[in-house]
Amino acid sequence: MLISEPQLRLFTQNIFLAMGCSEVHASLAADVLLKSDLRGIDSHGVARLSGYIRLWEKQRINPTPNIRIIHETATTATIDGDAGLGLVIAPFAMQVAIDKAKVYGSGWVSVRNSNHFGIAGYHALMAVEQDMIGFAMTNASPLVAPTFSGERLLGTNPMCYAFPAGKYPPVIVDMATSAAANGKLEIAQRSGKQVPEGWIQDQQGNPTTDPHALKAGGALLPLGSDREHGSHKGFGLSATVDILSGVLSGAGFGPWVPPFVSFLESPVNPPGQGIGHFLGAMRVDGFRPADAFKSDMDIWIERFKSASTIDPNQKVIIPGEPELEAELDRMQNGIPLVDAVAKDLNELAVKMGLKPLTE
Known part of the structure; x- marks a missing residue:
């Protein structure tokens, strides 16, 4: 599905505000994440939000740092x-x-x-x-x-x-x-796809294309x-x-x-x-x-x-050229989210007491 940049930005900012971040920090954090999604680097954008919340819940992230x-x-x-x-x-x-x-x-x-x-x-x-x-x-x-x-x-x-x-x-x-970045494995997992050879090895050190091999003890x-x-x-x-x-x-x-x-x-x-x-x-x-x-x-x-x-x-x-082309396209036509990420964000909104991103 496609989500407009302003809609996704506001949603992301509200998540950080719900964590206890100041308006300035919430706006900046959302800007960094949205820049990733706009530039086509989906592995480092809003797909990371649930990870930030997990760290915040474990008191690993301080929302009001000095x-x-x-x-x-x-x-x-x-x-x-x-x-x-x-x-x-x-x-x-x-x-x-x-x-x-x-x-x-x-x-x-x-x-x-x-x-x-x-x-x-x-x-x-x-x-x-x-x-x-x-x-x-x-x-x-x-x-x-x-x-x-x-x-x-x-x-x-x-x-x-x-x-x-x-x-x-x-x-x-x-x-x-x-x-490859770990986020690309996460995207493959959510999309139900294999990854190219040469990205990962299993726990025994053998090459594999299974994106779940990392969680099973393998390594990038x-x-x-x-x-x-x-x-x-x-x-x-x-x-x-x-x-x-x-x-x-x-x-x-x-x-x-x-x-x-x-x-x-x-x-x-x-x-x-x-x-x-x-x-x-x-x-x-x-x-x-x-x-x-x-x-x-x-x-x-x-x-x-x-x-x-x-x-x-x-x-x-x-x-940098492909990322710029992606940014120009996504600013105009919206940011694509795979169903698993959209579902994850909606569940995150419920947890944080916010309006879901999509109905």
Whole structure:
């Protein structure tokens, strides 16, 4: 079914208000989630709402956090999110990075004691709006096995790099460092579909296309799927995200990142606090005039768009292009929700004492 953006936004905002969030935080959290759904990243949008409610019920999410800087230099900072919504904490941290970059050329902020922060692209794009290059990454609960292992030690650990352009939309490289995001497994489960080979292994370490294998003790695979196809590179990228987001900030890291999904149990006395993020902003004019850079970015985009392709019906896709096309379409025609997600949201509304999304 299709739901209009304003209707879904109001519903989402009301859920956060019912959790006890302030109007400002509820509006911001809804904006982050809706940006995901609008851009076609359904795994990180309103489908996550029930997970936030579960964490809130377990007192893992603080709806009224005291988000504060606990360590700082001219160009860096560490922020404690007070167990608030990552959807609120990460934009706060990125704004700190942007403010530092305005004065000193770049700003780098690590975050601890946070929760799931939605799509990394939302936060990186905040920097692009200021003619800056944006960076955003986060660690996540351990669902991914390192190369050659059957043990879940890393999260899907997404990273995003966003670059401003001139007459074209920004180039946004936003990706999980696993073969697939966990949210895509959840979508497959709700849709009753199998997943592609190379996404997941079962408890014995064998390849499988069953999206339920993760709950049965299996693991997601790193980007590259196996050693012969470069999974050690995905492992390395994921490790980088985990170290910058978790070890550097004092957040949980590796197998000690607190779980988002209910079927994982929290370890006893884990090192670090909460989920960690790492965000950065660099002024383009710290390197060359911004207009000149953006003009060359336009040339870069045009050259890659005009590249010859093996299939004449297929063009090279610039990173961020499919998401922009989805956003333009969904703003006009509505946001599609699979029946299982719509049902889940309606049940959530009843639980929170709100009007159902659909009758």
